[in-house]
Amino acid sequence: MTRVFSGVKPTGHLTLGNYLGAMRRWAAVDQHEADALFCVVDLHALTVDHDPARVRRLSRQAATLLLASGLDPELCTVFVQSHVDEHARLSYVLECVATDGEMRRMIQYKEKAAREQRRGGSVRLSLLTYPVLMAADILAYGADEVPVGDDQRQHVELARDLAVRFNQRYGHTFVVPRATRPGVAARVMNLQDPASKMGKSDDVGPGIVYLLDEPDVVRKKVMRAVTDSGREVVYDREARPGLANLLEILAACTGGSPEELSGAYPSYGALKKDTAEAVVEVLRPLQERHKELCADPGYVDGVLRDGAERARGMARPTVDAAYRAIGL
């Protein structure tokens, strides 16, 4: 059976981008068709300026939202990265096959390092080595597939490169993983700035729809989305990025295609209204389930404890084998 691994970073509240670009497929497809592991990657949240209590709170919230989105612990493994020591153990070994140059070429590193510097902060070394830890997350479980949004594809490529290199140098140890992407909404953009992605780690903004936003807040954000001064609804990612983003969100929520939907709308206003309602409807069951789960913290604790135990059992043999192979 195909092994699948993916995760979310508790650096902020989860967004519609996380859901449409990744989580929705995990619940609808991956947990049914594969031996799947889903992880709250809290170690990754320490790579930028962070508040310890907030990271803990957001980790818990992310885990609860993963379950609320439909992940079923009977079908897949849900856990928190720091509960399983194997990630950090393997990361060090992979640092011994990765190079400084390939780390510095990572687009996300360049963007995030620049952002930290603009804020007057210093760049943590862990921000540079983040993709190695992510490779460890994937390789420790022998994952064949990593379902991610487009922003993470370069990191999955690196995990592939490191697996191939390690296997060539030290003998076959790792499965070589590949990234898989959702059909639409692989890159949901910020509603106020369609040139940048809707990212949870960005400053709270009116252009980001959070999974726990109240329906009226969602409506307001979508209705105020930046489009352009044209009138005709056409799907053109290059020339009309704001409009294309709305069409993709609507398509992802309703199951149509952005091209088809563009022909169905006489005006931007009508498109925005339907998009807002479609998002509200997609989020409604998730928010209800989230509320129920928050009322039953013992259940979430149990799921995460069992998940960590299962994950540890899967990762340990591979990580032990990597230690032996590299000379320890």
Ligand code: ADP
């Ligand atoms: P973030 O950038 O929000 O911190 P994470 O690194 O936690 O996201 O990513 C969790 C998953 O959500 C990844 O598979 C990522 O590709 C996906 N994802 C994040 N933002 C978006 C977006 N705007 N559009 C599509 N997918 C996204």
